[in-house]
Amino acid sequence: MDASDWHLIVVPVLLPLVTAAFMLLVGDARRTLNGWLNVASTAASLVVAVALMARVHLQGTSAVGVYLPANWQVPFGIVLVADRLSALMLVLTAVIATSSVLFAVARWHRAGVYFHPLFQLQLMGVNGAFLTGDLFNLFVFFEVMLAASYGLLLHGSGRRRVHAGLHYLAVNLLASSLFLIGVAMMYGITGTLNMADMARKIPTIPDLDRNLLHAGAAILAIAFLIKAAVWPLNFWLAPAYRAAAAPVGALFAILTKVGVYAVLRLWTLLLSTEAGESALFGADALVWGGFATVTFATLGLLASLEVRRLAAYSIILSSGTLLAVVGFGQPPLIGAALYYLLGSTLAASALFLVGDLIERARTGAAAEAPIRVEDADRLPFYLERMDLGEDTNLDDDARALIGRAIPAAMAFLGLSFMLCALLIAGLPPLSGFLAKFAMLSLVLDGAAAPVSSEGWTLLFLLLASGLTAMIAMSRAGVRSFWTPSERPAPRLRAIECIPIAALLVACVGLAVLADSVLAYANAAADGVLRPRPYIESVMSATPVPASGTRPAQGVTR
Amino acid sequence: MELILAGTIGILTACGVWLVLRPRTFEVAMGLSLLAYAVNLFIFSIGSLSIAQEPIIAPGRPADLLHYTDPMPQALVLTAIVISFATTALFLVLLLVSRGLSDTDHVDGEEER
Numbered sequence: 001m002d003a004s005d006w007h008l009i010v011v012p013v014l015l016p017l018v019t020a021a022f023m024l025l026v027g028d029a030r031r032t033l034n035g036w037l038n039v040a041s042t043a044a045s046l047v048v049a050v051a052l053m054a055r056v057h058l059q060g061t062s063a064v065g066v067y068l069p070a071n072w073q074v075p076f077g078i079v080l081v082a083d084r085l086s087a088l089m090l091v092l093t094a095v096i097a098t099s100s101v102l103f104a105v106a107r108w109h110r111a112g113v114y115f116h117p118l119f120q121l122q123l124m125g126v127n128g129a130f131l132t133g134d135l136f137n138l139f140v141f142f143e144v145m146l147a148a149s150y151g152l153l154l155h156g157s158g159r160r161r162v163h164a165g166l167h168y169l170a171v172n173l174l175a176s177s178l179f180l181i182g183v184a185m186m187y188g189i190t191g192t193l194n195m196a197d198m199a200r201k202i203p204t205i206p207d208l209d210r211n212l213l214h215a216g217a218a219i220l221a222i223a224f225l226i227k228a229a230v231w232p233l234n235f236w237l238a239p240a241y242r243a244a245a246a247p248v249g250a251l252f253a254i255l256t257k258v259g260v261y262a263v264l265r266l267w268t269l270l271l272s273t274e275a276g277e278s279a280l281f282g283a284d285a286l287v288w289g290g291f292a293t294v295t296f297a298t299l300g301l302l303a304s305l306e307v308r309r310l311a312a313y314s315i316i317l318s319s320g321t322l323l324a325v326v327g328f329g330q331p332p333l334i335g336a337a338l339y340y341l342l343g344s345t346l347a348a349s350a351l352f353l354v355g356d357l358i359e360r361a362r363t364g365a366a367a368e369a370p371i372r373v374e375d376a377d378r379l380p381f382y383l384e385r386m387d388l389g390e391d392t393n394l395d396d397d398a399r400a401l402i403g404r405a406i407p408a409a410m411a412f413l414g415l416s417f418m419l420c421a422l423l424i425a426g427l428p429p430l431s432g433f434l435a436k437f438a439m440l441s442l443v444l445d446g447a448a449a450p451v452s453s454e455g456w457t458l459l460f461l462l463l464a465s466g467l468t469a470m471i472a473m474s475r476a477g478v479r480s481f482w483t484p485s486e487r488p489a490p491r492l493r494a495i496e497c498i499p500i501a502a503l504l505v506a507c508v509g510l511a512v513l514a515d516s517v518l519a520y521a522n523a524a525a526d527g528v529l530r531p532r533p534y535i536e537s538v539m540s541a542t543p544v545p546a547s548g549t550r551p552a553q554g555v556t557r
Numbered sequence: 558m559e560l561i562l563a564g565t566i567g568i569l570t571a572c573g574v575w576l577v578l579r580p581r582t583f584e585v586a587m588g589l590s591l592l593a594y595a596v597n598l599f600i601f602s603i604g605s606l607s608i609a610q611e612p613i614i615a616p617g618r619p620a621d622l623l624h625y626t627d628p629m630p631q632a633l634v635l636t637a638i639v640i641s642f643a644t645t646a647l648f649l650v651l652l653l654v655s656r657g658l659s660d661t662d663h664v665d666g667e668e669e670r
Contacts, residue, residue: 136633143640150647159658163666166582166651170664173589173644174577177596180637184596187629188603 008055009067009082011048012090012127015041020120034116035105041120042101045127046094053087057520063527064537066133071543075197081133081538084524085338089130089261092342093254095506096349097123099499103353104247106496111156111245118155122148122251129258133538135183135193138262142179142227146172149255152248153240164236164243171236175226182220186270189213196538199269199531203276214281217271221263221282228259228319231292238300241312246356249308253349256319257341264326264334268528269535273329283327287454290324291461293317298465301472307355307417310476311348314424317465318344324458325439331529333442335522340435342517343510347423347432350503354416357492357500358480361413409492414481419504421473426466431510436462438518562602569595580669582652582662589648593641597634604630 019041023034056063065082068074082090101119109115125145132138150172153165187193189209190201205213226233237256241249263286271281297317304310318341325337419430426432440462443455510517527534569591576588604627612628614620652662659666 136636140636140640143644147644147647150644154651157654159666162651162655162658166648166655166664166666169644169648169651170577170585170589173641173648174592176640176644177592180596181599184600184603184630184633187633193629 006065006067006082008048008052009065009080009131010069012045012052012094013080013124013131015045015048016120016124016127020117020124023117023120028113028117031109031116032105035101035109038101038116038119039098039105042094042097042123045123046091046098049087049090049094052082053084053091056082056084056087057523063523064534066537066541068541068543073543074539074541075192075194077543078137079133079194079196079538079541080131081196081534082131083527083534084520085261085265085528086130088338088342088520088524089257090127092257092345093123093126093130095503096254096345097251099349099353099503100247100250102499103250103356103496104245106493108156108245108247112154114151115155118148118151119251122152124148126254126258130261133195135186135195135198135266137193138195139176139179139183142258142262143176145255145258146176149252152251153244155248156245158243161243164240167236168240171226171233175223178219178226179223182216182223185212185216186220189216194538195266195269196531196535199272199275199535200539202270202278203274207277210277213278217266217278217281218285220266221285224259224262224266225289225323226259227256228263228323229256229293229316230289230320230323231296234293234296234316237316238304238309238312241315241352242306242309246308246352249311249352250349253311253315253345253352256315257322257345260319260322260326260341263323264528267326268329269531272529272531274532280329283329286327287324288327290320290322290327291457293320294324294461294465296320298461298468301465302468304472305476305479307358307476307480308352310472311351311355314344314351314469315348317424317469318348321462321465324461328443328454329529330442331525332522333439334525334529335518336435336438336442338521338524339431339510339514339518340439342521343423343431343435343507346503346507346510347420350416350500350507351420351424353496353500353503354413354420357413357496358417361410362480410481412492412497414477416500416504417473417477417480419507421470421477423507425470425473426462427470429511431507431514434511434514436466558606558608562598562606566595566598566602569598580663580665582655582664585664586645586648586652590641590645593637593645597637597641600630600634600637602630604628 019037023037026034026037028034052065056065059065063084067080067082068077069080070077072078097119101116104115104119122145125141125143125148128141129138129145132141150165150169153168154161183193186198189205189212190198192198192201202213222233229237241252244252267282267286271278273279275281294317297313297320300313300316301310304313321344322337322341325333325340328334422430423432426436440459443458444451573588573590573592573595576584576591579585579588605622607626610624610626612626612631614625618624655666656662661668663669
């Protein structure tokens, strides 16, 4: 396949880089200009991502686009690969980024310096991680992403953010060390860093190296699982995401999905069913790790009262469910999981934004002020705290309710919160329900094989987590909307409502177009689990011949 | 040589892990840098351990790994050094900010009660 006409693949990496550099030239003082540059750039990256997805999808059965950024022969140079899964993740990233940045332009970007360049660099790292086909390049893009996320997490400063950031930084530095050890071991065994080439060589490695390979793969997986917030490596997530500024938290919803993506991509590519003795090594660890994560997230949801803390635990819930389902290793099931990934990520992202507005509505303009910890985390929720005044009616006396118009802002917030709750708990009619239904019906399809104990556990955990999520969300909703507050109704700006509405409309769209989205997700899952076309496309990519170019030289082992 | 290198990496890692688990931010920073050194040495050793071998192809010598050292780990280690250096510097900044905000160098920002 000719790699020359796939220049579109490199755009999602280059566009944020160039934009960030340009923003630094413009200077941080002109923040509004930078803000609109950021909006324009992320909107453009959304267009590019959709175009890339359409092109990859319409290409036919192999559906893999390969681009050689340095124009070197494949195993020696870096390679960018876009298949259906990468393209889907790019579109999801762009949707979330566009809404976060619109929300940030309203007020949050004034809370600290260099918000917009960091935001663009974060996008560059995430997009690059989704596109790269080279293991060490994946490390570099991970580091770009993490370095930007350290800065974004600290955006707005304050004691709580600094402490959460310190823990986040330490944990991720350790994860990076593990990542490097894993990469080095994989290179030492296979002699290549190209993921497709590595997948080709793994079935042929000598038996003596097999255990070393498994150790390397496990260390690499732990690095990704820390990022994907699997229990017990996820205690850093909830405090950090809770402390982050709202648009940053909304963007961070995609970061755990990068970890899930890396696990899915490398596990299915390197340890695929064709990998001989190493086939599907570690599937049990993924399944049971995912189950433990779901349990942890369920308990965390029950223990939290704040909306943004709920959002953080819903992210953990989503990645736990994904890892468990991925561990089953069946194409239609992973297709349903990808569909679940879309809906749950969008909902968690929207919930961060809604939570910020609710918090502001309840506490006034204190969103930028340090958060009062003692007020935020009190447990349990006492009736006395509802501050029963004279005009409140918890009894049947409807007098005070009649004629009291619900302010439009509160109605919007309440409705958005309700939709988020439906999505996260997985109740009909939105995409959360469809995704859970699809996953469970595939797991419980007893026609092919009897339902395993893992299948029953998944059924129980999905239903239990949905129920507890609903309880936790209702409690937070009652606390946020139905308790009397002496504050007047909040004044929302359109620019803050549009991103939330857009995210929720996207979720509704997922439910309306469920058939075609699921079909696409199934095709993506199929491409991931049957990696032969992927490997062949990457290995057969040829550099563009140009005048004065020497043929690539390399030392093979 | 293998024994010395393996021992060095092992000691560095052990010290690093111990320091990272300490409750003081500066010890954690030191532990993270020691771990970074250990990882860098590990990457360096993964290609092939050889003395007085060049990684760059010279005319007149056959181009295989018997006559050269593997250049790839050296390139990787360069990138890894830069990245770990930068993130450790960021960690030091955060350490100082945390010290300034909470007046303690405990990793949780408050002394254990």
